[in-house]
Amino acid sequence: MDSKLRERVERAARTHALLNAVKYDSDADVGAVMGPLMGENPDFRPHADEIPGIVGGVVAEVNDLSAAEKRAELEDLAPEELAEIEADDEEDDHPLPDLPNVDEETGVVMRAAPNPNGPWHLGHARMPAVIGTYKERYDGRFICRFDDTDPETKRPDLDAYDAILDSIDYLGFDPDEVLRASDRVDTYYDHAHELIELGGAYTCSCPQGEFSDLKNAGEACPHREKDPATTREEFEAMVDGDYSAGEMVLRVRTDITHKNPALRDWVAFRMIDRPHPRPEAADYRCWPMLDFQSGVDDHLTGVTHIIRGIDLQDSAKRQRFVYDYFDWEYPEVIHWGHVQVDEYDVQLSTSTIKELIDDGELDGWDDPRAPTLASLQRRGIRGQAIVDAMIELGTSTSNVELSMSAVYANNRDLIDDGANRYFFVRDGVEKSLHGGPEAGHPPVHPEHEDRGRRDVPAGDAVLVEPADVPETGERVWLKGFGCVRHTDAGFEYVGDDITAVREEGVPVVHWAPVDGVPVRLRTRDGDVTGVAEPDFADVPVDDVVQFERVGFARVDGVARRATESRPEADGADSDETVAYFAHE
Template identity: 75%
Template sequence: MDSELRERVEAEAEKHALLNAVKYDSDADVGAVMGPLMGENPDFRPHGDEIPGVVGGVVSRVNGMDRDERIARLEELAPEEMDEILAEDEGDDALLPDLPNAEEYDQIRMRLAPNPNGPWHLGNARMPAVIGTYKEMYDGWMLCRFDDTDPETKRPDLDAYDGILDAIDYLGFEPDEVIRASDRVETYYDHARELIDMGGAYTCSCPQGEFSDLKNSGEACPHRDKDPETTREEFAAMIDGEYESGEMVLRVRTDIEHKNPALRDWVAFRMIDTPHPREEAADYRCWPMLDFQSGIDDHLTGITHIIRGIDLQDSAKRQQFVYDYFGWEYPEVIHWGHVQIDAYDVKMSTSTIKQLIADGDLDGWDDPRAPTLASLQRRGIRGPAIVEAMTALGTSTSNVDLSMSAVYAANRERVDPEADRYFLVRDGREVPVIGGPEAGHPPYHPEHEERGRREVPVPGAVQIEAEDLPPNGKRVWLKGYGCVRHTRDAFEYVGDDIAAVREEGVPVIHWVPADDTVPVRMRTPEGDVTGEAEPDFADTEVDDVIQFERVGFARVDAHGDDESVVYWTHE
């Protein structure tokens, strides 16, 4: 990379690092900077191997600034973007746009429609976060409808029904009603029969490839003009399970010459030989397609507003044909882009995560390396922090990037006031201490003196992290203890005048006793880390979120005879 290109990369990286840091009021994140940097500057891409190193250095410099310095620099580099951030800050109470035509409805009614084929990954949280927030904004009504009418390709997981409801509760919401589509198959049959009698549907036994060729050329299949009586008889045979998978379908009669081939005579019901895993639905073989089932349910449950992915625009158009036959009014629809999330090596896909667990590459759905809600919950991240970060993305039709730094910043606000402080030393180096008190007494929380102070004994020596050992003759401040000078491979106590730190810039470091520490295994997204914690850490309770000073927040997971286990939350 030549010097001119390097200067351009550094300039662009500084702008995006400042935008990331100021917007989320937290340290900038390299991953969050790389996405927009490379997207806006395609000529950087041939140098993709070198650029992360340059960006890392810029991010470090930005993270060394305080908030006022970051704002001042961003106003200098990108005043328009700074104005946008300030405008967003002023509108924090209304992060989501108004729902279209909301004033025309007596009650806003929205639905979550999860497929219960496994526990939720982080991307699944966006829908309940936004719909739950809209429910609160409008004092509305929220349905959780399990779309579980595909027992074969998206086979339901029996544990996922309750698991998803638990996830919604974790995010801070409660549905007003919960239904399972697999309990409502007879309702879908009734509406299919009505549609047949209207001339709006017909049974078709064309092989899939043959029908596809006809459809794409705008030609009707030979079954399209079948009379309703024959169609009704054949549909009854479908319900009775007299056809094999792929042998017969029921199609909605639309416009065979429609400009969009995807809307031409689409399938409403098909045969599936694989029994449903729910005992109550195991006998059904004729199952509705999602567009039919969902369209019927949205009307019957009075849904006023639907939010769905931009890739599902054709669903609304298909369902409109059914609504026109029945004379129903279609709900308001908001289409949004996909959410992409940084910071994970594991693909955000239920099937991928399942396979990694089956192969032993992940310990389970709550493995800290997994991009799942179970993982974040075990790490001590509060559900409302995820909601705050998700709603900040809005409902744009463009794909959006969620930086985990936004989740961490929102969570930090929630856990910092309650998180007691402790010391944890990783790969400790033992250093004798000459003179000084027998123990240090750092506060449990620097802003809550009423909680008291810990007692960290100094039995003639301490352990510190190797990188914190100063050169011979230099001083460091052992937090909660005092100032020591590195002299002849030992620390010589030289006093407790805090001016050494405030006026002379003596570094402050954390430490633990040489003996009687608590062995800790900290599980992180990058792998397990081991260390030694101060004795008082043994008094913490499981599920406590604490802060290991200079290391980060962590949730206490277990205390055992050999070690304690914590899950890293974030810095």
């Protein structure tokens, strides 16, 4: 092969290697380069035995480049091809699949339908994260509808309505409409009356066990063929509260021999004796079942796409019977698997968390050990970090696991730039200090020189963490202060020549003055007490900081110390700053 041909091969191979590496954001592959290279250059084929060796050398050179260098060189060699890759990246920049059958006229209307039986745990965040993202993509509508028509088994918590709306706001979304199903009971009654007139419903007083036996045998109960007038009269008696729980139900007439027994003549309304906790709904005794209520509301509010758990496939099938009676068009449905979360010992269950709180095992919904949105917010986790992690899970029908490390990585990207640095020493060991400057001056933020440096007074003694105390005769570098040697007398200052760290491997440690700020750091593993540098006392509540070598934390406030170890001269010694640990 002559030199000119070899140059052509190397140049073409380099372009294809760069294309391969940039497109897949990875190292280039010789096999992936050979195909297009030989296909586009037929005159290379007589030299097929030599070209793989040339391509291998070019690929190795390309793979030694950084991602930025690869992209920059490709922009010079093949700008049009790079533009195509970037365009494809933008098109594929949606972990969520496109919604099926979007009508340009009706647009996209989706709903989150929480049961307000308690504040939200982490798993609940998936629905608003996905719906809110679809709303933004399609310029659609986001409805929050509280499905609170079960005042007995899933009894609403009056505080949960606002808590859930606060959680949606925390995640970064603002519903276009907020509804409470318990405000709409008369609307469900109206549709029940219409369904009765259409022959689609009948009242039934069969004991539950007796009807279940008939249903499972594919046999109709004796009430199924009663005339509409009788059904209408008995349903009105239900509405008036003339029956007690279990005495009478209204059933949707489906197919009593349907192959799926769960779809056979299902209950649309039942009697509940226990009053609803909302005063506005306390007088109702005849309540719709969720499948009837939700189906009617979805139609009346114009919902176009429903996302629900894979375990709720029968709900759509039940509701379709009602939709067929009313000649309504059923929304598109996307079923997904459950989301599981690693790291937590507490089950993702509102009732379980509530029991732990009631038993005193958790301090409340925002306890740092609780897998709740209130807890994550108090720890300083941004809602966007949760949303981004949830979106990455997609809408698979399989169960998926949310890794908290993904949430923490997202959050770190969001907060690192704004989080000023401070020293916080846990369970500090006091060491007398001999020599050196009066104070240390570490940077407020290592990447923002314009924020200046902190003044951390050294005094006659400092605190360091037990694991950071070196062997006698060994040195450590007190960050922002200088190098000290551990002697029988304490720490002796030996200078500020940074080569001790860079060339001799002297470890860098954080430290705090003995009379620093008392801090209680609340973590998932329990409370940790220690001392922070004095300037930390001025950090506003809700600010997120990074305790160097410890992690990020949100400042929660000042609280009275649980134990008194020193006399109160002016009350200051009895207070401590409380912070909530976010993550490393």
